[in-house]
Amino acid sequence: DAGVIQSPRHEVTEMGQEVTLRCKPISGHNSLFWYRQTMMRGLELLIYFNNNVPIDDSGMPEDRFSAKMPNASFSTLKIQPSEPRDSAVYFCASSFGGRMAKNIQYFGAGTRLSVL
Amino acid sequence: GQSLEQPSEVTAVEGAIVQINCTYQTSGFYGLSWYQQHDGGAPTFLSYNALDGLEETGRFSSFLSRSDSYGYLLLQELQMKDSASYFCAVRDAAGGKLIFGQGTELSVKP
Numbered sequence: 001d002a003g004v005i006q007s008p009r010h011e012v013t014e015m016g017q018e019v020t021l022r023c024k025p026i027s028g029h030n031s032l033f034w035y036r037q038t039m040m041r042g043l044e045l046l047i048y049f050n051n052n053v054p055i056d057d058s059g060m061p062e063d064r065f066s067a068k069m070p071n072a073s074f075s076t077l078k079i080q081p082s083e084p085r086d087s088a089v090y091f092c093a094s095s096f097g098g099r100m101a102k103n104i105q106y107f108g109a110g111t112r113l114s115v116l
Numbered sequence: 117g118q119s120l121e122q123p124s125e126v127t128a129v130e131g132a133i134v135q136i137n138c139t140y141q142t143s144g145f146y147g148l149s150w151y152q153q154h155d156g157g158a159p160t161f162l163s164y165n166a167l168d169g170l171e172e173t174g175r176f177s178s179f180l181s182r183s184d185s186y187g188y189l190l191l192q193e194l195q196m197k198d199s200a201s202y203f204c205a206v207r208d209a210a211g212g213k214l215i216f217g218q219g220t221e222l223s224v225k226p
Contacts, residue, residue: 043216055212091158103149107158
């Protein structure tokens with residue numbers, strides 16, 4: 001398996017623009033997670049899905065952020081409008097199985113977002 | 117809620133043994149996990165403890181004491197490539213998501 005695939009790897013945009021990050025989880029995994037990582041705040045969970053259904057979006061910063069998972073093999077994280085403080089590395093991760101297996105998450109390579 | 121504490125940085129020399137501690141507070145416990153992240157890379161799973169005791173995986177071992185809400189990651193025969201950040205993580209009370217510590221940056225010196 002190719003692992004969790006994220007695109008783009010790097011994104012540079014101007015403040016006010018819409019940004020869409022994409023993620024393809026590992027086939028057969030039923031949970032998908034979006035994280036944001038910065039030096040100041042560390043690794044923060046934004047939202048996670050279980051069987052394509054959003055379960056917990058309490059980490060989504062504000063209404064400018066939205067996430068969808070239309071099917072088991074694809075998810076998007078959208079920021080509209082983007083702001084400089086959104087600059088960070090965004091990771092997607094997936095996991096499968098029951099209670100024990102959920103401790104093991106497989107991360108994508110991340111998208112490094114810079115908002116100018 | 118859940119919270120984890122781990123040292124921000126640790127320095128050791130090549131060939132040595134280093135221990136990275138993690139204390140946690142959580143309502144409900146579903147195990148303690150460890151992840152490694154090299155600079156510019158993605159976190160990768162290292163180890164997981166659900167029960168008390170030591171789990172060994174090659175040069176890495178992880179220990180858990182549930183009564184003390186404490187665990188550690190032990191790295192033996194340190195190599196330069198072990199220089200990375202190490203995160204401990206617990207699952208939340210509902211058991212669905214991982215809560216990560218702030219990470220420990222390990223620097224291995226020659």
